[in-house]
Amino acid sequence: MGQVAKRLGAGKVLGTVGNPEKAKLAASFGYDELFVRSEFAEKTLKSTGQKGVHAVFDPVGGSMRKQSLEVLCPLGQLVVVGNASGEEDVSHSFNQIWFSNKQSAGFTLGGYAESNPAETGKAAREALSMLARKESMLRFTACILWKKRQKLLHF
DSSP states (O other), X not given: OHHHHHHTTOSOOEEEESSGGXXXXXXXXXXXXXXXXXXXXXXXXXXXXXXXEEEEEESSOTHHHHHHHHTEEEEEEEEEOOOTTOOOOOOOOHHHHHHTTOEEEEOOHHHHHHHOHHHHHHHXXXXXXXXXTTSSOOOOOHHHHHHHHHHHHXX
């Protein structure tokens, strides 16, 4: 996310990691500052002078989703892109979102690709071109996930 945000013109990109050991690898993905998830809200607000951020892309879910809303500035947008934590969904008051002038949206690549194949293909080609030009990097973990999936499904 950090690399893409920078490419799209973000001035300062903040990120989170699950533990301090992951910070070194995550730093190579274009983030200006990284925080351990347990300190995410406090450190984010401190880094922005208590103003908050314009956007949060939340792949973690659970309690992080609520904290993500708390660190948004007015007119800031929370984009839900996953639930890696596996935690129960958290409910939000739409009136609270409305009264605080914040926004919430969801995005899933599979659902978007199904209804917008041409745009998805164009974006995929651009992403692959960025990788080929070494303008971004990708940490590939799909093989590990596939092996775990095979084991779970008894392949």
